[in-house]
Amino acid sequence: MATALKDQLAHDMDAMGRRARAVAAVLATAPRILKDEALRAAAQAMRAQLPGIMAANHEDLAAGRAKGLTAAMLDRLTLDERRIEGIAASLEAIAELGDPVGQEIARWQRPNGLDIARVRTPLGVIGVIYESRPNVTADAGGLCLKAGNAVILRGGSESAYSTRAIHACLVEGLETAGLPADAIQLVATTDRAAVGHMLEMAEHIDVIVPRGGRSLIERVQAEARMPVFAHLDGLCHVYLHEAADPAMARAIAVNAKIRRTGVCGAMETLLCDASVAATLLPSILEDLLAAGCEVRGDAGVQVLDSRVVAACEADWRTEYLDAILAIKLVNGLEDAIAHIEAYGSHHTDSIVTMDAAAAAAFLARVDSAIVMHNASTQFADGGEFGMGAEIGISTGRMHARGPVGVEQLTSFKYLVRGTGQTRPG
Amino acid sequence: MATALKDQLAHDMDAMGRRARAVAAVLATAPRILKDEALRAAAQAMRAQLPGIMAANHEDLAAGRAKGLTAAMLDRLTLDERRIEGIAASLEAIAELGDPVGQEIARWQRPNGLDIARVRTPLGVIGVIYESRPNVTADAGGLCLKAGNAVILRGGSESAYSTRAIHACLVEGLETAGLPADAIQLVATTDRAAVGHMLEMAEHIDVIVPRGGRSLIERVQAEARMPVFAHLDGLCHVYLHEAADPAMARAIAVNAKIRRTGVCGAMETLLCDASVAATLLPSILEDLLAAGCEVRGDAGVQVLDSRVVAACEADWRTEYLDAILAIKLVNGLEDAIAHIEAYGSHHTDSIVTMDAAAAAAFLARVDSAIVMHNASTQFADGGEFGMGAEIGISTGRMHARGPVGVEQLTSFKYLVRGTGQTRPG
Numbered sequence: 001m002a003t004a005l006k007d008q009l010a011h012d013m014d015a016m017g018r019r020a021r022a023v024a025a026v027l028a029t030a031p032r033i034l035k036d037e038a039l040r041a042a043a044q045a046m047r048a049q050l051p052g053i054m055a056a057n058h059e060d061l062a063a064g065r066a067k068g069l070t071a072a073m074l075d076r077l078t079l080d081e082r083r084i085e086g087i088a089a090s091l092e093a094i095a096e097l098g099d100p101v102g103q104e105i106a107r108w109q110r111p112n113g114l115d116i117a118r119v120r121t122p123l124g125v126i127g128v129i130y131e132s133r134p135n136v137t138a139d140a141g142g143l144c145l146k147a148g149n150a151v152i153l154r155g156g157s158e159s160a161y162s163t164r165a166i167h168a169c170l171v172e173g174l175e176t177a178g179l180p181a182d183a184i185q186l187v188a189t190t191d192r193a194a195v196g197h198m199l200e201m202a203e204h205i206d207v208i209v210p211r212g213g214r215s216l217i218e219r220v221q222a223e224a225r226m227p228v229f230a231h232l233d234g235l236c237h238v239y240l241h242e243a244a245d246p247a248m249a250r251a252i253a254v255n256a257k258i259r260r261t262g263v264c265g266a267m268e269t270l271l272c273d274a275s276v277a278a279t280l281l282p283s284i285l286e287d288l289l290a291a292g293c294e295v296r297g298d299a300g301v302q303v304l305d306s307r308v309v310a311a312c313e314a315d316w317r318t319e320y321l322d323a324i325l326a327i328k329l330v331n332g333l334e335d336a337i338a339h340i341e342a343y344g345s346h347h348t349d350s351i352v353t354m355d356a357a358a359a360a361a362f363l364a365r366v367d368s369a370i371v372m373h374n375a376s377t378q379f380a381d382g383g384e385f386g387m388g389a390e391i392g393i394s395t396g397r398m399h400a401r402g403p404v405g406v407e408q409l410t411s412f413k414y415l416v417r418g419t420g421q422t423r424p425g
Numbered sequence: 426m427a428t429a430l431k432d433q434l435a436h437d438m439d440a441m442g443r444r445a446r447a448v449a450a451v452l453a454t455a456p457r458i459l460k461d462e463a464l465r466a467a468a469q470a471m472r473a474q475l476p477g478i479m480a481a482n483h484e485d486l487a488a489g490r491a492k493g494l495t496a497a498m499l500d501r502l503t504l505d506e507r508r509i510e511g512i513a514a515s516l517e518a519i520a521e522l523g524d525p526v527g528q529e530i531a532r533w534q535r536p537n538g539l540d541i542a543r544v545r546t547p548l549g550v551i552g553v554i555y556e557s558r559p560n561v562t563a564d565a566g567g568l569c570l571k572a573g574n575a576v577i578l579r580g581g582s583e584s585a586y587s588t589r590a591i592h593a594c595l596v597e598g599l600e601t602a603g604l605p606a607d608a609i610q611l612v613a614t615t616d617r618a619a620v621g622h623m624l625e626m627a628e629h630i631d632v633i634v635p636r637g638g639r640s641l642i643e644r645v646q647a648e649a650r651m652p653v654f655a656h657l658d659g660l661c662h663v664y665l666h667e668a669a670d671p672a673m674a675r676a677i678a679v680n681a682k683i684r685r686t687g688v689c690g691a692m693e694t695l696l697c698d699a700s701v702a703a704t705l706l707p708s709i710l711e712d713l714l715a716a717g718c719e720v721r722g723d724a725g726v727q728v729l730d731s732r733v734v735a736a737c738e739a740d741w742r743t744e745y746l747d748a749i750l751a752i753k754l755v756n757g758l759e760d761a762i763a764h765i766e767a768y769g770s771h772h773t774d775s776i777v778t779m780d781a782a783a784a785a786a787f788l789a790r791v792d793s794a795i796v797m798h799n800a801s802t803q804f805a806d807g808g809e810f811g812m813g814a815e816i817g818i819s820t821g822r823m824h825a826r827g828p829v830g831v832e833q834l835t836s837f838k839y840l841v842r843g844t845g846q847t848r849p850g
Contacts, residue, residue, distance in 0.1 A: 372843065373843060376846060398823060
C-alpha cells in the first residue's frame with residue numbers, strides 16, 4: 001500500500017513535469033499582451049476573491065496555532081486586506097515590466113555581412129520550492145510567466161490553504177487571457193516526498209529556486225539534479241574605512257543592522273578600522289544598543305562600551321538574522337578584505353569611505369554578488385535595484401548572481417541573419 | 426598497494442584543485458597587461474621550442490601508430506610547423522581580445538541616487554577535459570587565463586607528450602609575466618581515474634568543459650558535480666523554404682554539408698518544402714553526389730534521383746559527422762519547425778528563404794543555440810562569430826549557450842555606488 005502511494009506520487013509528479021514541459025513551448029512564444037493580461041486578470045481575481053482568500057488563510061492560521069507555530073511564523077503566514085492588495089499590486093507591477101523574451105542583448109555585424117544578434121529566450125520550466133510566505137506563490141508565478149517560463153510551485157504545508165486560494169486566482173488569470181492553465185501548476189499534496197521528486201526531475205525542470213530557511217536551501221543544493229538559484233547565507237559586512245564620514249558611517253551601520261534584522265541583506269558583522277574606532281563607534285554603539293541590539297565585539301570594541309559582550313570566533317561566521325551584531329576592528333583595507341573573503345558568504349558587502357581609491361579597490365576585489373560603496377546593505381533587493389519583483393537572491397556564480405528578476409529567468413540564443421553566406425575553407 | 430595508489434591520486438588531484446583555487450584570487454585581479462604578456466610570451470616560447478614540440482609529437486605519433494589509431498585520429502594528433510605557428514598565433518589573438526574582467530555589462534541610476542553597475546568577474550576555476558587535439562591545450566589555457574580564471578587541463582593519453590610540451594610553453598609565459606605557474610595546471614598522469622576525481626571536485630572546480638567524442642561528453646554530463654559547458658550532438662538542419670532562392674539554396678546546402686563533414690556545425694538533415702523539391706533539389710543532389718556524399722532520402726526525394734537511398738526513422742536522429750546526408754520533404758514552415766524540435770539537438774539550424782515573415786517566424790520559434798537565416802550552418806563557430814577563439818559550443822541553456830569564448834568564461838557582480846543612502850521602511 002505504501003509503495004502504491006509512493007508510485008502514485010512519482011507518477012503524479014512526472015505527469016505534472018510533462019505538462020509543464022508541454023506548455024513551455026506555448027509560453028515561449030506567447031505575446032506580451034497575453035502574459036500581461038493574465039497577470040492583470042489574476043490581480044483582479046485576487047481582489048474579487050478577497051473573502052475566500054482570507055477564509056483560506058484563517059484555516060492555515062488556525063492549524064498553525066494548533067501546531068504551535070511561533071509568533072514570527074504566524075506573522076509571515078498572515079494575510080490581511082492590505083497584504084492581499086500588495087500581492088495583487090505586485091502582479092500588476094510585473095505586467096508593467098518590459099517583456100524580456102526576444103529582447104536583443106547584443107547585435108553586431110561581421111565583415112562577411114552576417115548580422116549576429118543575441119536575444120533573450122525563456123529558460124523553460126522553473127521549479128519553486130518555498131515555505132510559509134503565501135505571497136511567494138503570486139510573485140514566483142508572475143515572474144516566471146512574464147519571462148515565458150512554465151512553473152511548478154511547491155509551497156509549505158503551513159500555508160497550504162492560502163497558497164491554493166492564490167494559485168486559483170493565477171489560473172483564473174491565465175484562463176482569462178487564453179493561456180494554458182498548466183503554465184502555473186501547484187503541487188497539491190503536502191507530502192514531503194514531492195520535494196524529493198521535484199529535485200530529481202531534471203528532464204522536466206530546468207532550474208530550481210528554493211525560498212526559505214537554511215535547512216531547505218541545504219537540502220535543495222545537495223539533492224537537486226538541476227541548477228539551483230539560491231543563497232545559503234547572507235553574512236553581510238559593512239566596513240568603516242579610516243576615511244569614512246562619521247555621520248554617514250553611523251547612518252549606514254545602524255540602518256544596515258536595524259531596519260530589518262531578518263532579511264538576507266541585513267549586516268551581520270561590522271568591520272571598523274582600528275585607527276578610527278574611538279571616533280566612529282561610540283555613537284553607533286549608542287544607537288544600536290538603544291534599539292535593543294545585542295553587540296558582540298573584540299577586545300578593542302569592548303573597551304569602548306561596557307555593554308559590548310565578547311565576540312568569539314563563531315560570531316564572525318554567524319548569520320544572526322536577529323538584533324545581534326558582531327563588531328571587529330581591522331587594520332586597513334587589506335585586513336578588511338581578507339576578513340570578508342575568509343568569513344563572508346559572498347552575498348552583499350559595503351565599504352563606507354570618502355577615499356575614492358580605497359572604494360575602487362574594495363569594489364574590484366571583494367568577490368560578492370553585490371559590493372557597495374557608501375550605501376546600506378539593506379538595498380540588496382531586486383525591487384531596490386529597479387528590477388521590479390525578484391524571486392530571490394543568488395550567491396552562485398553561474399547564470400544568475402544577485403537579485404533574480406525576470407531577466408535572470410531567461411536564457412538566450414543567437415540569431416544569425418545572412419544574405420546567402422557560405423563558409424570558405 | 427592499489428588502494429595506496431588510488432589514495433595518492435585522490436590526494437594529488439585535491440592538491441591540484443587547492444592550488445587552482447588559491448591562485449584564482451590572484452588571477453581575478455591580475456591586470457590585463459600581465460595576462461597579455463603571458464599569452465605573448467607563451468606564443469614566443471612555442472616558436473622557440475618548435476623542435477622540442479615536434480619531437481614530443483613524434484613520440485605521440487609513434488605510440489599512436491603502434492596502438493593502431495585511425496588515419497583521422499593520427500591526423501588530429503599531428504603537429505607540423507604550420508599547425509604550431511597557428512597555435513602560437515591564436516595565443517596572440519587571445520591577447521588582442523579585450524579584457525572581459527571588470528567590463529561593465531550594464532549601468533543605471535536609481536531615483537534615490539544609487540548607481541548600479543553590473544560588471545564581469547572571472548568564474549573561478551575551469552576544468553577542461555579533452556581528447557587528442559593538442560591545440561586545445563593552448564586555446565583552453567589561453568582563454569581561461571584571459572578571462573581571469575585558473576584552469577586544470579586534462580588532455581588525452583594519445584597526445585600526452587605533445588600536450589606536456591605545449592603546457593610547458595604556457596607555464597614559461599606565465600613565469601615571464603610574473604603570474605603564478607599554477608594558473609594553468611596540467612594533470613600529469615594518464616590514469617583515467619583522474620577524470621573521475623576532477624568531476625567530483627565541485628569544491629575546487631566551478632565549471633567543466635569537455636571537448637571530444639560523444640562518450641566523453643556523456644560521461645562528463647552524467648558524473649560532473651559542477652555545471653558543464655558542452656554539446657552532446659550537433660544535429661543541424663537546413664530548411665529550404667518554398668520561397669528560397671534556388672542558387673542560394675544550392676550554395677548553402679552544399680556548403681553546410683560538404684565544407685567539413687566532421688564539425689559540429691555540419692548539416693546532418695536537409696529539409697525541403699515538398700512544393701519546391703523538384704525545382705531545388707536536383708542540382709543540390711548533383712553537387713552532393715559528385716562530392717562523394719551519400720544521400721538518404723524519403724520517398725519524395727528518392728524519385729528525384731535514383732542514387733538516393735531510402736532513409737529510415739533512425740536517419741533523422743543521426744549525427745553522421747561524415748559525408749552522409751538525410752533529406753526529408755516537409756509541408757511548410759510548421760512542419761519543418763516541428764521536425765527540428767522533435768529530432769534536432771538545439772545546436773544550429775538554418776532557414777533559406779526570401780520570405781521575411783517565414784524567416785522571422787523560424788528565428789523566433791526554433792529553440793536552438795544558433796538559429797540562422799540564409800547562411801550556412803558551418804558558421805557555428807566562435808571565431809566566425811567574432812569572439813576570437815572558443816573553448817567549445819554549448820547547447821545547455823544556463824549561463825553559456827552557443828560558442829563559449831572569453832565572455833562566457835566570466836560571471837558578474839553588482840557594484841552599487843552611493844553617497845550615504847540608507848533604506849527607508
